[in-house]
Amino acid sequence: MSGVLAEGTAEQPGQRPLRVLHVVSAMNRGGIETWLMQVFRSQDQARVRNELMTFSAAPGDYDDELRALEVPVWRCPPLGSALAFARCMFGTMRRERFDVVHSHPHQFSGVVLLLARLAGIPGRIAHSHIDTRAPDRSAGLPRRVYLSVMNTLLRLCATEGVAVSAPAAEALFGEGWQRQDRCRVLPLGLDLSAYAPPADAHAERAATRASFGFGPDTLLIGHVGWFIPVKNHTFLLRVFAEVAGRLPEARLLLIGVGELTAEVREQAERLGIINRVVFAGSRGDVPGLLRAMDVFVFPSLAEGLGLALIEAQVSGLPCVLADQLPAESRLPGAVLFPVPLAAGPEAWADAVLQAAATPHHVPETHGVDLAQAVRLLEGRYAHYRH
Incomplete structure (x- = not known):
């Protein structure tokens, strides 16, 4: 069949x-x-x-x-x-x-x-x-x-x-x-047990944020992915620059490595946001890092599925994502804000701030x-x- x-x-x-x-x-x-x-x-x-x-x-x-x-x-x-x-x-x-x-x-x-x-x-x-x-x-x-x-x-x-x-x-x-x-x-x-919050979830979140110098009330925007063209980090930085212009205390946590890391750093310098962006590199503790975030942003140009996006949803995070990504990447009941890439950074920043004001919610996970x-x-x- x-x-x-x-x-x-x-x-x-x-x-x-x-x-x-x-x-x-x-x-x-x-x-x-x-x-x-x-x-x-x-x-x-x-x-x-x-x-x-x-x-x-x-x-x-x-x-x-x-x-x-x-x-x-x-x-x-x-x-x-x-x-x-x-x-x-x-x-x-x-x-x-x-x-x-x-x-x-x-x-x-x-x-x-x-x-x-x-x-x-x-x-x-x-x-x-x-x-x-x-x-x-x-x-x-x-x-x-x-x-x-x-x-x-x-x-x-x-x-x-x-x-x-x-x-x-x-x-x-x-x-x-x-x-x-x-x-x-x-x-x-996915092994869903890895994404379930621990008994001391509040303490874990505070400790993870403190390890990067973030306070408990800092708006923390996150992304997980290789630093390659299809992940669209250059657009993500423009979105974050727009958010930071409206909310200076916001921070961006980037998890991953790749061929464009140096180029993305240089762009953050040019945009004047380098002190608000953390390049965390390759990490083995992604579930805990997701639990420390407030909003997950995923502006990929294309994805076969987008496993990082699935992980973010399973963690209960509100997600702002490119609207052309596969239907299979959206879990029933997840808090999703799909936005066309053509809408530009300002529209994406609007969605990020709207997502930040939305409670976290764990979706249905029987399909994963x-x-x-x-x-x-x-x-x-x-x-x-x-």
Whole structure:
């Protein structure tokens, strides 16, 4: 069936665990990797033995925890060493004979799953986490050639495709993805216990704010995301500058790292707000930081889903977001203020101040239950047992 992922065949007692190889570039604190870690923490290794393959020489943020969880990590050379990379990936797949290769790096999954097919891996899953339709439509000739080759490889080599939302599915599998039996939307789940307020929530909030020099009454606006163009930090700073002009005691907390960090800092300097913006970097305590915020602002140009936005809603935060983001990113009962990006910083600042005056409210969360997502995944994996 197409559409939303359905549960598959149940595992029989006494069967060996399925070996599933997840392929990612590196295990840092991004949306894909954070979700994978939650899956690894919750999944019973007696049923599914999760393993990882990366193609980055740099250590990842989650490396220590992966060792503690006893998740094997296979490391291949970076993509710049194309022949060595391909030899490493193919050799590992052929030698280890995994049941499933679950590939996460969007279009490059075409190469990953070609190698998996050549290695004789029965289950070859391409997972779309992002919406690249706009940049793909405006791509130059070299990029269009690359996309054409990758799309052909995916059609030939993927046994199925899953996506975090309908826009993400269309971005990787084409406009007719719903008519393809092998393509489905997989509702992503979260470990909701991590976002529930602790018994001493008031003290935790005060302590977190104090650690950054914020007082209990400071209007704290927050954002979580990689410093990359699609996250639209430059627009976010313009919105905050407008808010700060009306409410000088407001502060902005930015969580994340990336290629544009220095550029965003320079922009904050030019706007005269650098002393009101905290660059917190990559953090492992995001749930606690969300509980310390008053408003979450998410002006992304595009998102496959927007896991950080889901996390903010689950935490009860009022959220100001770009109105074109996927419907799957909005939880029933969440406090949401969708605004067109074209409305400009002043309209966004109006929404932020309106959100700041709105009580926090935890929405319905049955659609983002991690246990359900894990069951759905295991059902799909079970089809590919050797």
